[in-house]
Amino acid sequence: MNRRRFLSTLAVLPMAGSAGGALASRMDSVDLSHAADAVWRAWKEVHLAPDGRVVDVFQQDASHSEGQGYGMLLATEFDDAAAFERMYEWTELHLAQRSDGLLSWRWLPASPNPVPDPNNASDGDLFYAWALVRAAHRWTEARYMTRAISLAQALTQTCVIRNPARPNSTLFLPAAHGFVHDNAVSINPSYYMPLAMRELAAATGQTALDVCAADGERLLEEIAAAGLVPDWIDVSADGWMPSQRLPSNTGYEALRVPLFLIWSGQQTHTAVRNIASVYERVVHVGEAVPTVLEPGSGVVLDTSPDPGYRALAGLVRCAVTSGIGADIPPFDAKQPYYPATLQLFAMIAANKVLPECVPV
Amino acid sequence: MNALHLTPPVAVMAAALVLGLSLVSPALAQSGTGVIAIPFDDSGVEDLLDAPPIFEERFSDTRRRAEDPTRSAPDLWVAPLRPVHVSQQQQGNLWRFTGEHHREVFSLHVADPTLSDTLRVASISTVNVLPERSAASVSVNGTHIGSFELDRFEQVAATELPIPPGVLVKGRNEVTIEILQHHRIFCGPDASWALWTEIDLSQSGIVVDPAAVDPGPEGFMMGLAAQAGLDSGLEIRGTELLDAQRSAWIGLLTQRLSSAIGGQPLGYRFTGYWSVASDTPSRARVTFIPGPANRVSFRRGADGAHVMVIEFAEGAAPDELPGLTEHMAALPQSKRPQLIDVAREVRLSEFGFRTERYAQRYAHREIAFRLPDDWLVLTAAKARLRLDYIYAEGLPPGSVLILSINGTPIRMLPLLDEANSYITRFPIDFEARLLTAGANVLSYEMLIPGDPPDMPCSSSRGAVLEINQNSTLNVPYSPSMYLADMGLAFTALGPDSLRLNDLSHRAFGELDQITLATALSRATAGYRPGALHLIALDDMGSIPQGRYSVERRLLEEVLLMRPTQPASGQGTPARAAPDPFRLVGDARGTRAALSGWWDWFAGHAGDFLQWVSPRVENRLNTWLTKQSGQAIFMQLDDSRPDHIWMMRSPDADVSTIAAAIISARTFGEGPRGQVSVLGHDGQWHNWMAPDRRPVMLDRWTFSNFRPAMGNVVSARPITYVVTLFFLALISAALALRLVIKTREHDI
Known part of the structure; x- marks a missing residue:
C-alpha cells in the first residue's frame, strides 16, 4: 500500500477542485461528524436497520451492495465506527457470496432465495471498498484494509476492461457479467466515481483504478459534448452511443454523474455545466425537481418532490455559478433511501470541495 | 484522519496477494500509467436481453422512482395576521375577543397584493354567544370588506371574505377585526364577561401559493409573520462564523426583527448550515454567510422559506450593515407612552385617545401616558380630570362609570339623572400621589346591569355612553425629585x-x-x-x-x-378537618386567655x-x-x-x-x-419600602421649597408627627419646668 500517496491524495484532491473564488478562502470545510450529526442520526433512524442493513423501503425493502457501500462511506464521514461495523458485518454475511470477493448486488428479504442474482454491481463494490479504506484509515483497522485490497483487486480484474473504441483506454464495467456483448459494451456513466477510484487505487496499489478514473472523466467529457449524460451507453469500436439495450435517458442513474464529478473536484467538467444549465432553466422553488430528462433536448420527462434531488440541483448550480450559498434544502429523512443518501453525498461534496456552497 | 498502521505480517500478506493476483491475470495491457488487467472475453455470461424478469429490474429506468402517495407538493400556506402589540388576550396563536364589543388591529404583511383576493378569518366562539345577534366585522386598511356571523362553537372554522381590488397594499397592511357579541341567555356585566370569541391568527390571513411569492423584504416579512406562528422559532444559520462579532450581530438582527414584526417576542433557533427539516416547513429564515462586505439580500431557500441572507465581512461590526434598517422599520406600537405636560390641562387626544362610544353592558378601557421621570408628588396635592361624556337615558339602576388611576379607583359616576345631555368638563379630583414618574394608566370601566339580567339584552338599545377625547387631565407641578424606585x-x-x-x-x-x-x-x-x-x-x-x-x-x-390551583369541581367544598392543636389551645382556660390577650397587645x-x-x-x-x-x-x-x-x-x-x-x-x-x-x-x-426618602434633584429655591418640603414630610408623615409631638412634649416640659422654677421662692 502506498500510504504516503494515499494521504497526499486525500489532502490534495479537494483543494484541486476548489474554484469557488474569493469566498473559498473565507469558508473552510467543517467536521461533519459534529456540524451535521443530527443529519446523520436522522438518516440512520430511517434507513439503517439495527442489524446493519441499509433498507430501501420503496424497493421491496431490499438492500443493495450500493446501499451498504453508501451507508458505510457515510459512517466514515460521520465518524460512526459502530454503525460502520454493523453494516460491514451484515454485508459480509449476506452479500459476500461470490468466489471473487465481490458483492452480490441485491438482497431481497421476502424472497425464498434472498440473493437470486449473484452478479455484482461495480459501483456498490467501489463504494464498499472505498468506505473500507477510509474506515481503515480513520479507525486504524487493518482488517478493513485487507478486505479493501481484495475487493480492489477483484474489481480491477473483473470490471476494468479495454475500451473497444480506444485500445489505450479502459472502461469500468457495471458488473462482472452481462454487460459485454458481441459488438459493444454497456456502461453506466454514473458508476464512475473518480475520487473513490483514485483513493482506492492509492490505498491498495491497484493503479488500474486510477487510470480508469482518468479515462472515465475523459469519456464523460466526450458524452457531455453531445448533451446530457445518459443512464446507460454502449461503447463499441465505433465509439460510444446511447444504449440500445438499456435505458438511455438522463435519469435517476445519471443524476449521480455531476455529483461524483464535483465531489472529485471536477466542478468545471462539461457534464456538470450541462446539467447546471438545465437545472437553471427548470428547477424552481416549490416545484418538483426533474429526475428524468431527454439527453439531447433537456426536456423533462419525470420529476420528484424529494429534497435529495433538489439538493443535487442546488449543489450543481452553486458549483457552476460560484454564488453565495446554495439552494440546498434541509435534510428530510422521510424521503426514500436513494434521494436521502444522495442528499448526504451532496452535503459531503459541498463541504469538501465547495465549502461556500452552504445551504442558505 | 488517523494514520493507518498495518501490522507487518498483514502488509506482507497484502503485498504478496497483489503480486500473486497480478501474475495470474488473464491478460495484461500496457498503458502509460501502469499495468491494467483486462478480460478479453465474456464467455459463459448470459446476455442481458436473455435475462429473466427479476434481473431486468436492475435496469429499469423507474427502479429509483419511489412512488409514495403520502408525499405531495408543498401546501399553500397562510400569510397570517400578526398582533401589533403584546397582550394577555393572546394565548399561543389564539387571540381572544372578550365582552360584547371588542376591536383589535393586526398587521398583515403582503409581498404582493395580487397574491390573493380573499381574507380568511378562522374563529371559534363560546356557546354563550347568540349567533343571530353576534358578528365579526373586518376592515383592511380602513375599508370594510365584510362581516360574518359568530356561529362556530365546536371547532375553529374559517370564513373567507373577498378583498376589493386596490385595498391590499404591498408591505404592511392593517386589518381591524371588530367583534359584537350578545349573550344568548343573560344580560349585564356578568353576561358580558362570559362572552368570548377566539381568532386563530395562524390560520387567519391570506392564503398564498409560496411559489408565487417573489423574494424580497416584503416576502420575508410575510414569511416571518408566518414563521412566528410556528412552534419551531426563527432559524438563524451560520452565526458560528461571526466569531467575536456574534453577539453584536445577533443583537442587531433580533432587535430589528422584533420591532418590525411587533407582537409577542419571537423565538429563535441557532443552527449550523446542515440541518434537518422540521415537520412544518420553514416560512422564513436568516442565514449568515461570509462575503466581501456587509450586505443584506433576500432570496427563496430550497425549502421554500423566505431567507434573509446577510453577508458579512470578516471582523466587520454590524453597524456597518446597510439595508437592514430601511427594510425593517419599527412599528409605531413599539414606542413608549406619550409624555404629557404637567401643570396644564392636557387633552386626552394629546396622548392618543379618540372619542369612544359604547353600546354594550360592560366596557373597560386603559389609556397610557407618561410623566417626566423626575416627577414626584407625595403630598395631598390634587390632580384633576375633567371629563366630557354623555350617556343615554333610561339606563337601569346601578349603571356606573368607574374611573381609575394605575388600578386605584378614583371616582364612581352613576349614569343617572343627567342623561342625553353632554356633560362637559366634569371635574374629578384625585390624589396626585397615585401617579408616578414614568408610565401611568388612566382607565375607566362601564357597568350597565341587565334590565332584566336574566333575559338576553334588548336589541333596540343604541349607544349608552360616549367619552370625549376633549376630556382633560391636569397633573400638578412637581419639583425635580426622585424617590427610590x-x-x-x-x-x-x-x-x-x-x-x-x-x-x-x-x-x-x-x-x-x-x-x-x-x-x-x-x-x-x-x-x-x-x-x-x-x-x-x-x-x-x-x-x-x-x-x-x-x-x-x-x-x-x-x-x-407555585400556589396550588383551587379544585375545579363544582360540588360542595369538603368540610375542613378539625385542627387538634387549635382545640388544645382553645381549652387551656384562663391562663391561655391572658396569654392570648398579651399576644394581641404585643402584636x-x-x-x-x-x-x-x-x-x-x-x-x-x-x-x-x-x-x-x-x-x-x-x-x-x-x-x-x-x-x-x-x-x-x-x-x-x-x-x-x-x-x-x-x-x-x-x-x-x-x-x-x-x-x-x-x-x-x-x-x-x-x-415599596415605606421609609423611602425623596431626593431633591434640583436646587432648593424659594419657589420649589414648599412642594419639595411637602414631599419630604409626606414620605414619612408619622415619623415627623411623632418627632414633633415629642419635641412639643419636651418643650412643654421644659417650659413647665421653667415656669415652676421661676415661681419658686427661696426659703
Missing part, C-alpha cells in the same frame, strides 16, 4: 443592559439572553441605559441588599413554590411601632411570604438607582417574561418600588 431604571433598560456574571448561565441560556435583550429593545427610553443583572437562584448572595435583609429562603420559595404594639418607625426588612419578608411568581426584580441598593437584579423561576418561560416586560414598558403597570414579582398571572406585584 426601580421604575425609572426599568424604563431606562435597553438591549445592552444585560449584565452577566460567572453563574448567570445557570439560569439564563443564550436564547434567554437574546429574548430578554430583544424585549428590552422595544420602547426604549433613549437615554443612558440602566443595567439588568441576571442572577441565578444559587447566586443570590451577589445581589446587593443595601439596608435591607431579605431571607434567601423566601426568595427561593417565591420562585420555586398591635409592634404594628404601631412599625407604623411610627417602620423596620422594612420585616415588612418585606412578610410580603414575600405571600408572593409566588415567574421572576423577581429587585433594587434594594439605593446607591445604584440605575441597576436592577433579576431572578427567574426555573420553570418559567422567558418568552412570557419578555412579553410582560414589553407590555409593561409600552403600557405601564410594570415593576415598581424595591421588589417586584411577576406573578404567574402575568401581573406585577410590587413592594
Whole structure:
C-alpha cells in the first residue's frame, strides 16, 4: 500500500477542485461528524436497520451492495465506527457470496432465495471498498484494509476492461457479467466515481483504478459534448452511443454523474455545466425537481418532490455559478433511501470541495 | 484522519496477494500509467436481453422512482395576521375577543397584493354567544370588506371574505377585526364577561401559493409573520462564523426583527448550515454567510422559506450593515407612552385617545401616558380630570362609570339623572400621589346591569355612553425629585443592559439572553441605559441588599413554590378537618386567655411601632411570604438607582417574561418600588419600602421649597408627627419646668 500517496491524495484532491473564488478562502470545510450529526442520526433512524442493513423501503425493502457501500462511506464521514461495523458485518454475511470477493448486488428479504442474482454491481463494490479504506484509515483497522485490497483487486480484474473504441483506454464495467456483448459494451456513466477510484487505487496499489478514473472523466467529457449524460451507453469500436439495450435517458442513474464529478473536484467538467444549465432553466422553488430528462433536448420527462434531488440541483448550480450559498434544502429523512443518501453525498461534496456552497 | 498502521505480517500478506493476483491475470495491457488487467472475453455470461424478469429490474429506468402517495407538493400556506402589540388576550396563536364589543388591529404583511383576493378569518366562539345577534366585522386598511356571523362553537372554522381590488397594499397592511357579541341567555356585566370569541391568527390571513411569492423584504416579512406562528422559532444559520462579532450581530438582527414584526417576542433557533427539516416547513429564515462586505439580500431557500441572507465581512461590526434598517422599520406600537405636560390641562387626544362610544353592558378601557421621570408628588396635592361624556337615558339602576388611576379607583359616576345631555368638563379630583414618574394608566370601566339580567339584552338599545377625547387631565407641578424606585431604571433598560456574571448561565441560556435583550429593545427610553443583572437562584448572595435583609429562603420559595390551583369541581367544598392543636389551645382556660390577650397587645404594639418607625426588612419578608411568581426584580441598593437584579423561576418561560416586560414598558403597570414579582398571572406585584426618602434633584429655591418640603414630610408623615409631638412634649416640659422654677421662692 502506498500510504504516503494515499494521504497526499486525500489532502490534495479537494483543494484541486476548489474554484469557488474569493469566498473559498473565507469558508473552510467543517467536521461533519459534529456540524451535521443530527443529519446523520436522522438518516440512520430511517434507513439503517439495527442489524446493519441499509433498507430501501420503496424497493421491496431490499438492500443493495450500493446501499451498504453508501451507508458505510457515510459512517466514515460521520465518524460512526459502530454503525460502520454493523453494516460491514451484515454485508459480509449476506452479500459476500461470490468466489471473487465481490458483492452480490441485491438482497431481497421476502424472497425464498434472498440473493437470486449473484452478479455484482461495480459501483456498490467501489463504494464498499472505498468506505473500507477510509474506515481503515480513520479507525486504524487493518482488517478493513485487507478486505479493501481484495475487493480492489477483484474489481480491477473483473470490471476494468479495454475500451473497444480506444485500445489505450479502459472502461469500468457495471458488473462482472452481462454487460459485454458481441459488438459493444454497456456502461453506466454514473458508476464512475473518480475520487473513490483514485483513493482506492492509492490505498491498495491497484493503479488500474486510477487510470480508469482518468479515462472515465475523459469519456464523460466526450458524452457531455453531445448533451446530457445518459443512464446507460454502449461503447463499441465505433465509439460510444446511447444504449440500445438499456435505458438511455438522463435519469435517476445519471443524476449521480455531476455529483461524483464535483465531489472529485471536477466542478468545471462539461457534464456538470450541462446539467447546471438545465437545472437553471427548470428547477424552481416549490416545484418538483426533474429526475428524468431527454439527453439531447433537456426536456423533462419525470420529476420528484424529494429534497435529495433538489439538493443535487442546488449543489450543481452553486458549483457552476460560484454564488453565495446554495439552494440546498434541509435534510428530510422521510424521503426514500436513494434521494436521502444522495442528499448526504451532496452535503459531503459541498463541504469538501465547495465549502461556500452552504445551504442558505 | 488517523494514520493507518498495518501490522507487518498483514502488509506482507497484502503485498504478496497483489503480486500473486497480478501474475495470474488473464491478460495484461500496457498503458502509460501502469499495468491494467483486462478480460478479453465474456464467455459463459448470459446476455442481458436473455435475462429473466427479476434481473431486468436492475435496469429499469423507474427502479429509483419511489412512488409514495403520502408525499405531495408543498401546501399553500397562510400569510397570517400578526398582533401589533403584546397582550394577555393572546394565548399561543389564539387571540381572544372578550365582552360584547371588542376591536383589535393586526398587521398583515403582503409581498404582493395580487397574491390573493380573499381574507380568511378562522374563529371559534363560546356557546354563550347568540349567533343571530353576534358578528365579526373586518376592515383592511380602513375599508370594510365584510362581516360574518359568530356561529362556530365546536371547532375553529374559517370564513373567507373577498378583498376589493386596490385595498391590499404591498408591505404592511392593517386589518381591524371588530367583534359584537350578545349573550344568548343573560344580560349585564356578568353576561358580558362570559362572552368570548377566539381568532386563530395562524390560520387567519391570506392564503398564498409560496411559489408565487417573489423574494424580497416584503416576502420575508410575510414569511416571518408566518414563521412566528410556528412552534419551531426563527432559524438563524451560520452565526458560528461571526466569531467575536456574534453577539453584536445577533443583537442587531433580533432587535430589528422584533420591532418590525411587533407582537409577542419571537423565538429563535441557532443552527449550523446542515440541518434537518422540521415537520412544518420553514416560512422564513436568516442565514449568515461570509462575503466581501456587509450586505443584506433576500432570496427563496430550497425549502421554500423566505431567507434573509446577510453577508458579512470578516471582523466587520454590524453597524456597518446597510439595508437592514430601511427594510425593517419599527412599528409605531413599539414606542413608549406619550409624555404629557404637567401643570396644564392636557387633552386626552394629546396622548392618543379618540372619542369612544359604547353600546354594550360592560366596557373597560386603559389609556397610557407618561410623566417626566423626575416627577414626584407625595403630598395631598390634587390632580384633576375633567371629563366630557354623555350617556343615554333610561339606563337601569346601578349603571356606573368607574374611573381609575394605575388600578386605584378614583371616582364612581352613576349614569343617572343627567342623561342625553353632554356633560362637559366634569371635574374629578384625585390624589396626585397615585401617579408616578414614568408610565401611568388612566382607565375607566362601564357597568350597565341587565334590565332584566336574566333575559338576553334588548336589541333596540343604541349607544349608552360616549367619552370625549376633549376630556382633560391636569397633573400638578412637581419639583425635580426622585424617590427610590426601580421604575425609572426599568424604563431606562435597553438591549445592552444585560449584565452577566460567572453563574448567570445557570439560569439564563443564550436564547434567554437574546429574548430578554430583544424585549428590552422595544420602547426604549433613549437615554443612558440602566443595567439588568441576571442572577441565578444559587447566586443570590451577589445581589446587593443595601439596608435591607431579605431571607434567601423566601426568595427561593417565591420562585420555586407555585400556589396550588383551587379544585375545579363544582360540588360542595369538603368540610375542613378539625385542627387538634387549635382545640388544645382553645381549652387551656384562663391562663391561655391572658396569654392570648398579651399576644394581641404585643402584636398591635409592634404594628404601631412599625407604623411610627417602620423596620422594612420585616415588612418585606412578610410580603414575600405571600408572593409566588415567574421572576423577581429587585433594587434594594439605593446607591445604584440605575441597576436592577433579576431572578427567574426555573420553570418559567422567558418568552412570557419578555412579553410582560414589553407590555409593561409600552403600557405601564410594570415593576415598581424595591421588589417586584411577576406573578404567574402575568401581573406585577410590587413592594415599596415605606421609609423611602425623596431626593431633591434640583436646587432648593424659594419657589420649589414648599412642594419639595411637602414631599419630604409626606414620605414619612408619622415619623415627623411623632418627632414633633415629642419635641412639643419636651418643650412643654421644659417650659413647665421653667415656669415652676421661676415661681419658686427661696426659703
